[in-house]
Amino acid sequence: MxxxxxxxxxxxxxxxxxxxxxxxxxxxxxxxxxxxxxxxxxxxxxxxxxxxxxxxxxxxxxxxxxxxxxxxxxxxxxxxxxxxxxxxxxxxxxxxxxxxxxxxxxxxxxxxxxxxxxxxxxxxxxxxxxxxxxxxxxPRYGQKPPNAITLQFQGVVTKPCAKFSWGEFLQNSGVQCKNIDPYIFLLVCGLRQVKDPLFLVDAFSAWHKKEPRVHLIIIGPEVDAPFTQQVEAKVKSAFGVYLVSEKPQEELHAAMRDSFAVVNSSISEGMSSTILEEFIELSKRLISDTYLKESIVAKAKEYVEKHHxxxxxxxxxxxxxxxxx
Incomplete structure (x- = not known):
């Protein structure tokens, strides 16, 4: 046929x-x-x-x-x-x-x-x-789970291909993080209103002022030009928040693996918004509780293998x- x-x-x-x-x-x-x-x-x-x-x-x-x-x-x-x-x-x-x-x-x-x-x-x-x-x-990202977890509790998996270091990225951006391990929260989305990439910016900026190790990276292509300008202006005035243009798939997967957590945000998908209402509280807990993070990663992998x-x-x-x- x-x-x-x-x-x-x-x-x-x-x-x-x-x-x-x-x-x-x-x-x-x-x-x-x-x-x-x-x-x-x-x-x-x-x-x-x-x-x-x-x-x-x-x-x-x-x-x-x-x-x-x-x-x-x-x-x-x-x-x-x-x-x-x-x-x-x-x-x-x-x-x-x-x-x-x-x-x-x-x-x-x-x-x-x-x-x-x-x-x-x-x-x-x-x-x-x-x-x-x-x-x-x-899963869209291959067959093996990354080091990062996803706060939407979906098992994001990826192939171990390209290498990427957010530590190097931050140093090249003028951030002093030689002797500290940064916590990278990565939001991957096309820059358009429905994905709501600005949802976290203010709360995250305030958190970064108290805890300089945490950073929010928004990465993705320009989909809506006027909205992209709005995102750029907002990120420019925020602390600990960065906007990165889209990357080739293998490099993006490597960037996800090098992140502490992968975040999803969407106006039209209720699950994401519900979880993000408690985002800072959950994130602080994940940073301090290694067992919780490892448990979520293991359960996410198990869920994906069973249902996807x-x-x-x-x-x-x-x-x-x-x-x-």
Whole structure:
């Protein structure tokens, strides 16, 4: 089968990583899978023409609205992987929700990354319940856990490839940390409002004044230019907070390994905000309690191995792809 895979493929996005991984699964099962960026297409007719010209037999897409609206003129079978934006943002817009409903009716299957995503989708489109499969994502960063923990309590894992030292980074930035071990809290995100990278800045700046060993590093690409300027101005006036531009994947993974903790922040994802309300208190405890840190790291690794299996994810997409034949 020749399959077209539509997704947001700009380099900074998690969608690209997810699409490349799933595409690999599909191709390993003997199908031809061609990835194309949603941003290439302005209308559903363009996608319809591409499907006809290239003789695609089926379509898979990430994002019920962004991708789904491009299939309204197509008659080939397709499956959809819910994006976080679908459930957290687009579902609130009546016109977008209407389009999403039409796409849902015609889809062969849908994939939600969590039970909560499925429940929200079922609430709005109960008729689609039997089509929705829950398949958690596998870790984006490889197969071995880093030294850093993640305060969202998700097991971030990474491959031991490139080397990176935040100590050297701080020294090159004029920070005297020769005889002390810095505690680096790393927030990785594209600079846009929904990721809320400024949530921690004021509280962290105040903490750094009392405890100079702690530093907050915000690292990621510019996604929203005006908002990026706002972040730059805020960070410039803060203490112990740094903004670093995006890095190649292997170097980013190494930077994560060299961090004390990896932090996640998002306006649309309630878990992150809830945990960050007690961020300073939790962080101080993690610094002083080695057993707690080691326990969280071990449990995170155990959780990932149990609930985010590469083999299970691969087999799920093999079976779902068969439904497009």
């Amino acid at each position: 020749k399959l077209l895979f539509l997704a947001c493929l700009s380099p900074p996005t998690g969608n690209r990583t997810t699409a490349e991984r799933i595409s690999g699964y599909i191709q390993s099962s003997g199908h031809v899978c061609i990835l194309r960026d949603i941003a290439e297409f302005k209308s559903s007719s363009q996608v319809s023409d591409l499907i006809t010209e290239e003789k695609f037999e089926a379509v898979l897409m990430i994002h019920l609205y962004k991708g789904g609206r491009l299939l309204l003129d197509s008659s080939v079978p397709y499956g959809v992987i819910f994006g976080g934006t679908d459930i957290n943002e687009d579902i609130k817009d009546e016109k977008k929700r209407e389009v999403m409903g039409v796409v849902l009716q015609e889809s062969r299957f849908l994939v939600a990354f969590t039970d909560q995503m499925k429940k929200i989708a079922e609430l709005h489109w109960p008729f689609a319940s039997s089509k929705i499969h829950v398949q958690p994502q596998v 299996s590469w083999n299970t994810e691969r087999e799920t997409y093999w079976k779902l792809t068969a439904n497009l034949l």
